[in-house]
Amino acid sequence: MGSGESGGTAAAGTAAGGATAGGTAGRPPSAVVASLMLCMALVALDSTIVATAVPQIVGDLGGFSVFSWLFSGYLLAVTVTLPVYGKLADTFGRKPVLLFGIGLFLVGSLLCGLAWNMGALIAFRIVQGLGGGALQGTVQTLAADLYPLKDRPRIQARMSTVWAASSVAGPAVGGLLAAYAHWRWIFLLNLPLAALALWVVARHLVEPVRSPGRRGPVDWAGALAVFACGGVLLFALVQGGVAWPWLSAPSLGLLGASAVLAAVVVGVERRAAEPILPGWVWRRRTIAAVNLAMAVFGLLMVAPMVFMPTYAQAVLGLDPIGAGFVMSVMTLSWPLSAAFSQHLYRRIGFRNTAAVGMSLAAVILYSFTLLPHPARPWQPALVMLLLGAALGLFQLPLMIGVQATVGWAERGTATASVLFCRQVGQSIGAALLAAVANATLASRLADASVPGLPDGLDDVAKALDRPELLPPAAADQLRAAVAAAVDHIFLGAAVAALVALLILLLAAPRRFPVLPED
Numbered sequence: 001m002g003s004g005e006s007g008g009t010a011a012a013g014t015a016a017g018g019a020t021a022g023g024t025a026g027r028p029p030s031a032v033v034a035s036l037m038l039c040m041a042l043v044a045l046d047s048t049i050v051a052t053a054v055p056q057i058v059g060d061l062g063g064f065s066v067f068s069w070l071f072s073g074y075l076l077a078v079t080v081t082l083p084v085y086g087k088l089a090d091t092f093g094r095k096p097v098l099l100f101g102i103g104l105f106l107v108g109s110l111l112c113g114l115a116w117n118m119g120a121l122i123a124f125r126i127v128q129g130l131g132g133g134a135l136q137g138t139v140q141t142l143a144a145d146l147y148p149l150k151d152r153p154r155i156q157a158r159m160s161t162v163w164a165a166s167s168v169a170g171p172a173v174g175g176l177l178a179a180y181a182h183w184r185w186i187f188l189l190n191l192p193l194a195a196l197a198l199w200v201v202a203r204h205l206v207e208p209v210r211s212p213g214r215r216g217p218v219d220w221a222g223a224l225a226v227f228a229c230g231g232v233l234l235f236a237l238v239q240g241g242v243a244w245p246w247l248s249a250p251s252l253g254l255l256g257a258s259a260v261l262a263a264v265v266v267g268v269e270r271r272a273a274e275p276i277l278p279g280w281v282w283r284r285r286t287i288a289a290v291n292l293a294m295a296v297f298g299l300l301m302v303a304p305m306v307f308m309p310t311y312a313q314a315v316l317g318l319d320p321i322g323a324g325f326v327m328s329v330m331t332l333s334w335p336l337s338a339a340f341s342q343h344l345y346r347r348i349g350f351r352n353t354a355a356v357g358m359s360l361a362a363v364i365l366y367s368f369t370l371l372p373h374p375a376r377p378w379q380p381a382l383v384m385l386l387l388g389a390a391l392g393l394f395q396l397p398l399m400i401g402v403q404a405t406v407g408w409a410e411r412g413t414a415t416a417s418v419l420f421c422r423q424v425g426q427s428i429g430a431a432l433l434a435a436v437a438n439a440t441l442a443s444r445l446a447d448a449s450v451p452g453l454p455d456g457l458d459d460v461a462k463a464l465d466r467p468e469l470l471p472p473a474a475a476d477q478l479r480a481a482v483a484a485a486v487d488h489i490f491l492g493a494a495v496a497a498l499v500a501l502l503i504l505l506l507a508a509p510r511r512f513p514v515l516p517e518d
Helices: 031-048 051-061 069-092 094-113 118-146 149-180 192-204 218-239 247-273 285-300 304-312 319-329 330-348 350-370 378-404 408-447 458-464 472-507
Strands: none
Touching: 031 069, 031 094, 031 118, 031 149, 031 192, 031 304, 069 218, 069 408, 094 118, 118 149, 118 378, 118 408, 149 319, 149 330, 149 378, 192 319, 218 247, 218 408, 285 304, 285 350, 285 378, 285 408, 285 472, 304 319, 304 378, 304 408, 304 472, 319 330, 319 458, 319 472, 330 350, 330 378, 330 408, 350 378, 350 472, 378 408, 378 458, 408 472
């Protein structure tokens, strides 16, 4: 592993305790790798593909007041099931968990395509998410199982490319299907793809026979407690500031209930023979530090992924395709940087490589606030290109580093804990940064003396959709207010990047305790 890490690694050979896939050890068949990437693409696509089809869905099924749960319900189900599937993958193997996840995702997609009203569609999206949680965590774990440490950056960079490209392509694909076919095809299209992935994994992925070791009863009580706690917390974060004020009784009640349920989780898991969330995830310095850093990473990612498209359309005046391009350039540099990161972390270690990436990210995020108003489209696009390069140096080394510090029997749990913390951080970031944006907009609109501006935040979205209906001075003032709000969001993201950097430098060990490969 070079001088950067302790423990040493084999330069070649199979992954530590890795699965084989019907081929040469350490060289899984291309069909298996393709099926894993297809699973990753399905999860990423379904996170965003519904967005541009909402008008058609609402027009057909109704339910405008609750349509946001088409996204929130799916992401909530994915997030809260990650720790459960990670533990089950360590207990029963990756293949049965992955097959179950693909099957459940397939069933959920079919049901979504047959939904008869908005309530049914939301419920079936949650079923999709329950399958998506198994896909997201297990695919990442299998990537470490199938490849030796020296080859993992390559497969992880490919998966990063698939995830990023699918996330960006989702809205365009959804819009095309809704406009030229029918919105139901958004979900029915998953059926042949998921069936193909199911067949390839069932036929070609072969896990070696392993000693069962300590296999106690499945901690279903812990799984239920984790699901309930995560669900209530995410529900509070999603609805707070939207359905009701943050300091209202519903918000405080839900946040209080999530705190009580967190205490229940701790009590249940301490008594479990094989807990879903084992204590070692937080007792081991490396994993705990990476979990915290990845939670902050999830928070700061809300700025470019959620608010950059709004900035590109509302402030720069770009159409959705142009706004998508400004955001998508990040997906060009991210995988390239991630693939390059192996050359860096072999010399200076996982922690220091991630610290370099996050240091650059902090500077780049802050540089966005220095752009002129109005900026030229190439300027935020350049910021996004550089940001992708910086974050590629951060995320991949930490994921590979954590997976390298655990054996096969703990890798699923460790991987799921990292992904779970990132998802929770993203939910917290969406709520926190949205509050920053709303406060800035409210302040700027209240202080403006220009006639014709929206009366309140509820009217801002309508005004942004049809700015030509506003007086020219009011339209300019509204664009300036949105630009100021996005500036504050990126400034907050830069501060979050500094927090993640401090966590790495103060909490993570300089050398990760890498285990030798079997």
